[in-house]
Amino acid sequence: MKSEVATPRRWTRWIGGVLLIALGGGLLWLLNRPAMETPTAETPEHALPETITLSPESLQLAELSIETLRPRDLIRTLRLYGRIEALPANQVNLNSRVTGRVLEIRAQVGDRVRQGQTLAVLDSEEIHRAEVAYAQAKRQLAFARAELERRRKLAQMGVYTHPMVEEARARLASARAELQTAQAEQRAAQNAVQTAQAQLAKANTALQQAQAQLARAERLLQAQLIARQEYETLQAQARQAQADVEIAEAHLQSVRAALQSADARLESAQQAFQLAQQQAERAEQVFRGQYLASKEVADAESAYREAQLALEAALDELRLLGGRPDGGHLLTIQAPLSGRIAALNVTVGETVTPDKPMFRIVNTDAVWATFDLYPDDLPYVRVGQRLRFTCDAIPNKTFEATIQQIMPEAEAGSRLVRAHGMVPNPDSRLKPGVFLQAELPIVLQRNALIVPAEAVQTLEGKPHLFLATGRTGEFTLRPVLLGQQVDNQVVVRSGVQPGEQFVSKNASLLTGMLFGGGEE
Known part of the structure; x- marks a missing residue:
């Protein structure tokens, strides 16, 4: 059945009234909703008009929007929340x-x-002990090298003769003198430590006495029994006593360090003396027994290799602790x-x-943008997606990130799965801990026919669209089958074809005309 315009004046008054009511307080079909009842069994289905025609004046007043159906993607904007985090590395x-x-x-x-x-x-102290061990190993290597060179020269001469014994004895005498000197130095260092300890004890006693006198003077000063000048004198004496204690402590620490050095020198001198004794005894045996020179050289080479290994071990230990050779x-x-x-x-x-x-x-030259994903979000988020985000700490600024990592499991105690995207941050504006908000567009369906939700009119319990016929002011009513809806966008699964034009805005006015009268 086709509803046409009888006379321009009559339809202009009627449509004008409808539009004024819609613009002033609501749409006409909502105002007349009680009249839009579900058809009874007595109402035939074909009673629903298929076409409606508006006069030019009514068409202008209706302010309808006409759009062309074209396939496009159904996009949902996923809103994510998270925070800025420093990269673990x-x-x-x-x-x-x-x-x-x-x-x-x-x-x-x-x-x-x-x-x-x-x-x-x-x-x-650990570094100091390692440094002492390294110094000893270094001296031992130098000694072993010199001994090896000496024995090689003697080997070139054919045999070890009496001068070898004299040299061994001379080295033994030198080692003995060094040992005696080291022993004397160690005893002197011990005496210095004892003296410094006594001085520190004396300074502590003087400090305690000065503090006691100062405390007593403070009480007398409060009672106005002594002059402030006397109290300030005692104050200065207490400060001097405290300074004397600090000086004594520093001196004690210094002489203790000297004692440690003396102990190290004594230990080194003892080792050198023992080695010189062994070498002197062997020299005597060589002279008396005429040992082969090759054996003497082999022994020196073995000692040199052992000294090398000992030095390498001492150096490794020193470096492992974080020290360096000759670094104190x-x-x-x-x-x-x-x-x-x-x-x-x-x-x-x-x-x-x-x-x-x-x-x-x-280091915040680059940071993680970390987002919390709910289980419903996971199917739509994947590595490689780009998104934009903002943060309250830097208003009016939009940043970009590419998702590089999605954690394989949810956080303990929650259902949230975290996703990370690296963000360059050369000026360090993004601070770890700052909260952020992001928008990630995701495609739910590709090449779909999509219309605004307000374009869909439910008539007799079924969704319909008003389609433009191509003639001015004429529209036809078409039943459609709908798909999923996202926000104000609805997918039309069937009933229309790409290229057809439909009423996208104020379609409810046409519905109101169908049920509010206006037909001949």
Whole structure:
């Protein structure tokens, strides 16, 4: 059945009234909803009009929007939330390899440091012992080398003669003199330590007395029984006593270091003396028994190889602890990577151990953009997708990231799976811990016919579209089969073809005309 316009004046008044009602408070078909009842069994299905025609004036007042059906992708915008995180490879907790006392701290929280930069200096007894062992091994190697060269020269002469014995005796005498000197130095160092200990005890006693006098003077001053000048004099004496204690402690530490050095020299001298004794005894045996020179050279070569191995082992131990040859007992803590100091956990004078982190360094030249994915999101997110995100800390700025990693399991205690995308951050504007919001467009269906939800009109319980026939103001009603809907977009599975034109806006006005009258 076709509904046509009887007279322009009559239809203009009727359509104008309908549009005024729709624009002022709602659409006409909503206002007349009670009249739109489900057809009863007595109402035939073919009673629904197939075509409606508007006059030019009514068409202008209706402000209908006409669009052409073209295949396109159904896209859903997935909203993700997450945070900025430092890359695991770009952050490190820096520990000392040995136990030591902090002498210097050269970097503070927030400072930018470069790889290899010295962050702290430690005083370590372990390093000192390793350095002493290395020095001894080095001297032993030099001695073994010299001995090997000497024996090779003697071998070229054919045999060891009496001069060899004299040389061995001379070396023994020299080693004995060195041993005696080292023993005297060690005794002197021990006496110096005892004297320094006594001085420290005396300084501590004087400090206690000065502090007691100062405390008593403070009470008298509060009671106004002494003059402030007298109290300040006692204060100065207490400070001087404290300074004397610190000087005594420093002196004691110095003489103890000297004692350690003397002990090391004595130990080295004892070893050299024992070796010189053995060599002197063998020289006597060679002279008396006429041993072959080749055996003497072989012994020297064996001793030289052993000295080489001992030096290599001592050097490895020193480097393993973080020391360096001839570096003393100081250990420098260096930055393993460039970045900023995120945490400082020590102070000058504190003793640190290998199990306590001293610094935490974070490099934020590139960061993770980490997103939380719910189970429903997982089928649509894959590695390689690009997305844009914003963060509250940097308003009016949009960043881009490519998803590079999706974790294989959910976080413990939650159903969330984390996805990571690397973001260049050369100016370090993105700070770890900052929250972010992202939008990821995902394609749900490709090459689908999609219409706005408001274009679909439900008539007699079925979805319909108004299609333009090609004649001005004439529209036909077409039943359709719908697919999935995302936000305001609906997929039309059947009933229409690509290229057809449909009413995308204000289609409800046409529905109102069908059920509100206006037909001849």
